[in-house]
Amino acid sequence: MRVSQGLFVTWREAPSDAETRGIVMLSRAGFVRKLGSGLYANLPLMQRVLLRLEAVIRQELSGVAQEVSFPILQPESLWRESGRWEAYTRAEGIMFTMQDRAGRQLALGPTHEEVAVAVMRDMVQSYRDLPVSMYQIGRKFRDELRPRFGLLRTREFTMKDGYSFHASPEDLRAHFEVMSGVYARLLTRLGVRWRAVEADSGNIGGADSREFMVLTDVGEDEVLYSADGRYAANAERAVSRPAEATPSPFHTFTRHHTPGTATVATACAVLGCEPAHMVKNVLYDAVFSQEGGTLLVPVLVSLRGDHAVNPVKLWNAVQARAERFGGGTLISLEVAQTGAWAEGELPLGYIAPDLPDRVIARREGLYPAFLRLCDEAAAEARNFTTGANEADWHVTGANWGEHYQLPDVVEVRQARAGDVLLHDPSQVLHSARGIEVGHVFQLGTKYAQAMNARFTAADGTAQPFHMGCYGIGVTRLAQAIAEQLSDERGLVWPAVIAPYQVILTVVDVQDERQMQAAESLYAQLRAAGVDVLLDDRPERAGVKFADAELTGIPYRVTLGRALDQGEVEVKVRRTGEVRRLALAEVAAALQGEPGWATSPAGAGRATLLPHA
Amino acid sequence: MRVSQGLFVTWREAPSDAETRGIVMLSRAGFVRKLGSGLYANLPLMQRVLLRLEAVIRQELSGVAQEVSFPILQPESLWRESGRWEAYTRAEGIMFTMQDRAGRQLALGPTHEEVAVAVMRDMVQSYRDLPVSMYQIGRKFRDELRPRFGLLRTREFTMKDGYSFHASPEDLRAHFEVMSGVYARLLTRLGVRWRAVEADSGNIGGADSREFMVLTDVGEDEVLYSADGRYAANAERAVSRPAEATPSPFHTFTRHHTPGTATVATACAVLGCEPAHMVKNVLYDAVFSQEGGTLLVPVLVSLRGDHAVNPVKLWNAVQARAERFGGGTLISLEVAQTGAWAEGELPLGYIAPDLPDRVIARREGLYPAFLRLCDEAAAEARNFTTGANEADWHVTGANWGEHYQLPDVVEVRQARAGDVLLHDPSQVLHSARGIEVGHVFQLGTKYAQAMNARFTAADGTAQPFHMGCYGIGVTRLAQAIAEQLSDERGLVWPAVIAPYQVILTVVDVQDERQMQAAESLYAQLRAAGVDVLLDDRPERAGVKFADAELTGIPYRVTLGRALDQGEVEVKVRRTGEVRRLALAEVAAALQGEPGWATSPAGAGRATLLPHA
Structure with missing residues (x-):
């Protein structure tokens, strides 16, 4: 293909909404064009x-x-059979649906x-x-x-x-x-x-x-x-197994006046303990979709002060308990909004694992049931610090079974770098x-x-x-x-999926010798089944070099002054390595490798010109 | 591919709604499976x-x-820009549209x-x-x-x-x-x-x-x-140019009482003329979509008695005159329903080219305008017979300009076999x-x-x-x-797009010699880049032969008793021709032609085993 004869457009600037280097380079190099929110046209190179x-x-x-x-197009009936129609059209709502002229629903x-x-x-x-x-x-x-x-x-x-x-x-x-x-x-x-x-x-x-x-x-x-x-x-x-907590410094169950310590960090600072010594208690609102409507189920989750909830695990744990509330599909699970309680009713930042049913439920008899869950690591805590169910008060030296009933134990903690493997404490997670x-x-x-x-x-x-x-x-x-592979100059394609394997850059298209050499090499490479692009535009060499880098074609052959010595330059895009080769030899060097088929279906591995 | 290891299912009967031989055979041979109205799954062979x-x-x-x-997915805005949104979503209504979660319209x-x-x-x-x-x-x-x-x-x-x-x-x-x-x-x-x-x-x-x-x-x-x-x-x-009408037998403008002759055929029989001597006048209702609603425009079309209206040409002629009525897009054009007139008001079957405006409009002042069109061939008629605007009465010997004003002349006649070329009367249309x-x-x-x-x-x-x-x-x-290519036994694929080029049919898979010969030939052909299917199912030979015919693979190689003589049978699906070839020679005969690549992208012309 000749660059002068196809749709090859490059841009200096990326679209203002391009957030990552990949889409910046794909846009600038003319591989894709955005047509609307989440809709892209793939142009010839792409x-x-x-x-x-x-x-x-x-x-x-x-x-x-x-x-x-x-x-x-899929008929609604199939998704009804599998039971997924509601979840895909109502809950997450990620499925596009439409009506046909007969009024039947179809899904994309x-x-x-x-x-x-x-x-x-x-x-x-x-x-x-x-x-x-x-x-x-x-x-x-x-x-x-x-x-x-x-x-x-x-x-x-x-x-x-x-x-x-x-x-x-x-x-x-x-x-x-x-x-x-x-x-x-x-x-x-x-x-x-x-x-x-x-x-x-x-x-x-x-x-x-x-x-x-x-x-x-x-x-x-x-x-x-x-x-x-x-x-x-x-x-x-x-x-994972969390890093072991040191023993708690508290040994007796004691109430402490701790004004202004509604966060784990401030409470620890005042009380003189570590986050791992605390059990924090967080209220969530779960919403289930059930026949005839939705059901709100409050969930109180207890976990260690230094741990975070993994929302996916919590979702699965709550969904797994749906039968307790008459079944249904969980459609929302979020930290409860405090606006739902009367002033002072919810001791936010000081909640204990035994927050009374009435407070969880907000109004007596409002909800048929609610859930109390405790993360595995929090369930192992001894002599822990936690809220006292009263604003500005904590307790220390608390224990499950003694001061609080242990709720359903589940694994809902977010694993993180620094934890060790569950079955091999010698291995740390990265x-x-x-x-x-x-x-x-x-x-x-x-x-x-x-x-x-x-x-x-x-x-x-x-x-x-x-x-x-x-x-x-x-x-x-x-x-x-x-x-992963692009750099600050543009795209870098692996040869096996590169749009072309070789680009021939003619430094000066007015120079007859350069053009002749380029045409001859172009013909040779095409005959040998190499996908080759000939940049024959009457542009400055610098523009064409920059475009070649931006486009990410694995090998650039420059036809310029080195032709005085009968040579061309071959530049490897991925490594930046430059070699001089005799014009007579370059076609042989650039062909014959398994990765260099003309047809997409024949694409294979390319190992030509071994990388530095 | 081995038939035993893939999804290859054939059926004796076609689905009851398969209307043509093509879809019958594609269904029976397991190429496609209908999933809903106008929705098909393409199975592996297809x-x-x-x-x-x-x-x-x-x-x-x-x-x-x-x-x-x-x-x-295409944003509504693009179709608004081109002006086609209404025509595709309202008029013909062939475009599927849906709303995204932000409430914007998208088209498929x-x-x-x-x-x-x-x-x-x-x-x-x-x-x-x-x-x-x-x-x-x-x-x-x-x-x-x-x-x-x-x-x-x-x-x-x-x-x-x-x-x-x-x-x-x-x-x-x-x-x-x-x-x-x-x-x-x-x-x-x-x-x-x-x-x-x-x-x-x-x-x-x-x-x-x-x-x-x-x-x-x-x-x-x-x-x-x-x-x-x-x-x-x-x-x-x-x-086309219609066959020339003979001169009309009538030379003076005369009214005739012709009860019960509301069709061209009956009127001609009673009056003693040919359909080509008549001008018939047909009322259509055109509906335009305009800003703010729709507009009904009656259209009276005059054409020769032996001619039919071409609905596409009439549609184009009416649309081309939209500006007379304030513009808009034609969305419907059908013969007017007689129910819109009071009893006896419309002389159906006896309409004259000068049907009064008031009758066309049905009620004084109801429509701002209407159209009168005359087909080119009818415009050339001389001394023609036509309706008298009164039930059971015709006139003969009528002429444009003399008895009736000539309406807009357009070409709306349906051409048909037997007409001659417009510019070469020696050529007849087939x-x-x-x-x-x-x-x-x-x-x-x-x-x-x-x-x-x-x-x-x-x-x-x-x-x-x-x-x-x-x-x-x-x-x-x-x-x-x-x-076009299938026959009563099944599909017949041209080699260039056949799902496989060769099927090897083992007559008796219990016969070790047959299976060995098949496996060896299968390996040879695959190595040579021929797309080959090995029918290794433990079915009766007759079943496998019928399936091979049904599937339409260009060449069937039968491995059976002929192996006693070291030979196999090669059958050409398209011609039915059968040849015996030595087992040792068959791979060479079945390969090396340009059409026989392994990858779809490499498919070319196949000329192997020249057809009888």
Whole structure:
């Protein structure tokens, strides 16, 4: 392709709303153009990157799963069958829905579990036809509360989503590991730093899931991992052993007048103890969606003074207790607003674990029930300090069972760097930030049971399918790579997904010898199957060099004065390394490597011109 | 791929709602599965066909246009700018729309002219950067009134849509012809019978458009063409010279009592003339959408008794006169319902061209205006017979200018087989049915002007882009091929898009020699880059033969008793031809042709085993 003949536009400035280096560079280099909130057009260079990335994904999945393509439009009835219609349209509300001309509701698929189960239910009857593993690459939609970070959180994005169906949990587990291996190979082949972590399953459900994170400081997720590589988890889900607390300095249960100490830090300073000696008690309001309306359930959570609540774990703990209140789906869980109490009624900052039912409930008999929960670490505290249920008063030397009834014990503490591994205190947890680019789940029989999708087992009984699902955010992965590999001059693409492998920069297009050499090299490289871009614009050399750096093409060949010696310069974008090569030799040097196919589908690893 | 290890399901019966052979066979062979009205899942075999078809399209467009991908979700504001929001959401109502969580309207793109113009307006400022030609392959959505015929008319489908931008109408016209050439090469390469025809532009607008039709009896469109190949047009748009009428037998203007002759046929029988001697007058009701509401405009159309109205031409003629009534968009045009008149007020079947204004308007002063139109052929009639504006009475020997004022003359007649070419009476029009699989348009500056998308021309002035657009219905084309090429035994795929090129059928999988020969051939063919399917199921040979025919894979290799002589049978699906080849030679015979690449992107022409 000649730069003069295509849509190649670069910008000095990034759009004012570009928050990360990745989207800044993708915008400036003319890879993408924002069309609206969370909506991006992929321009020719980006489209080449995406096609190559999809081709690499297809290669890695070849022999593991079969490609299909499902409709984006999904009938409401399927989501009613799985029981997810309400949660996706009401609670989180991330699913776009619309009415067709006949007045029926349709959803724009944010995911395709229901469709995959419906297809399997129709097509497969016997264990003999299992397992089945299928995937598609296509658009997904989410009505995000706050689209941001370029392609990382959009309302429309490209995803590889896969679904597998098995006759047994063992077969599912084996395929889950095969699929994890595919993801690991893919990310390694792309040349990015990544980590697989234990993850929370969120609304997708199921017992076991694993995330694949591309590590970069702009990542929305925190990863906690041990240096020996044996443990890594999303901080949302990580479990750990907290640093041991020193023994409490208090041994008798005593009330203290502690005015103006409504925070852990100020109370500790006045009382002369450490945050780890305290138990703090925090009130949350949980809202459940139930048939006929919503139900508010207050939740009092006790945890150690030096710990923070993990909102995902607390959410799961509260949801798991829904049956006590008549069931339903948790749709909101937030720290209670003090405005709900009369002045002085709630001893804020001085709450004790035995805050009276009446105060929790705000008004006698208002709520049918409420929850008291205590984090595991707080449950182990001895002679602890806590609030006295009266403003400006604390107690010290308190113990569970003696002064307070121990509530339901749960693990709701946020793990953090510095904690040690649960089963190996010699290993300390470290923290890194990452972008979730892949997620694999063992869903079990949840969907098959809900949608009555069964096969005839070897023993003749009807059994629900055991199901797994496997996602890669394709557009998100492309930007994650841009985030991690770009530098202050622009993008840096791994050769395997670079839009072009080589750019030929003609220093002076008026110089006939330079143009002739460029045309000849261009023809040679194209004939050899190398994807090559010829920058033949009548621009200053500096502009063209800067554009080449910005665009991130792995190798730049400069055709300039060195031609006096019959030579060209080859610059490696990733390392900045520059070599001089004889013009006659450069085509041979720039071809013949497995990564240099013309077609996206043929993209492979590139090892040409070994990096310094 | 081994049949035993993938999702390959065939059915004896087609779904009861499958109307054409193409969708019957695609359903029975397990290529697609219907998920809802106008919504289909593409299963693994279909997905392979589609990927190959898309790859062939990309190959043909390589060097002509650059690939991009636009969001499917489109903000209302863009469609307001182009002025199409109302027409697409109210009038035809084929666009799905929804509200996001912020209450803003979004559309599911049925087409992407607005987005392409918005991108160009942002990215390209100078004539130096023109022309730009881009395309995408992706999903499109239409809220069809009546989804039907499988993939031919669905609510979600895959389309290749392209948009080009030019500095001059000449450059646009040249690119339009280049793009037509791409479409012609593509269809020829696919090995189908097709025809390019002049077309109506519909709602897309613009002056000049051309359709590409795959010819098959189940096609929704009628094509009229001359035997010499110089004229072909969609019947919606075709112009022709009607067969000449013989001179009228009447020479004086006379009233006749003709009770019970409200049809052309009965009137001619009683009066002793031919339909071509009559002028019939038909009342239509046109409804315009205007700011603040709708406006009803009655239209009286006069045309020759042996002619029919072409609804598309009439629609265009009425829309073109919208300014007379204050402008607006025509949203409905139907023959007037007689219920709107008082008993005996409208002389139905006996209307004259001078039906009084008051009768047309139904009530004095009700409508601000109405239209009287006369078709060109009727305008040439002499001494014609027509209604007398009184039930049971006709007049004969009437003439325009003498007995009736000639209304606006327009060309609204439906051309038909048997007519002759407008400019060459020696050429008679023939009729065929076709499926529209491609459509190319010269849109001109319509969108650029509406959306204020301009570039700086060589003379320094700001000029609107000249725009073209170019569509191929990818899923529709796949089924059109199935319609035309399939036979009573199943699908017949051209090798260039076949899901697999070869199927190896093992007659008896218990026979160790047969399985060994199959495994060895399977490995050889895969190593040689041939896409091969190994039918290793423990089924009866008859079942496997029938499935191979149904699936439409170009070559079947049967491994059976002929192995006693060291031979296998090769059967060509399209011709039914069977050959015996030595086992040792068959891999060599089945490989090495340009059409036999492993990857969809590498698919080319297949000429192996020349057809009988």
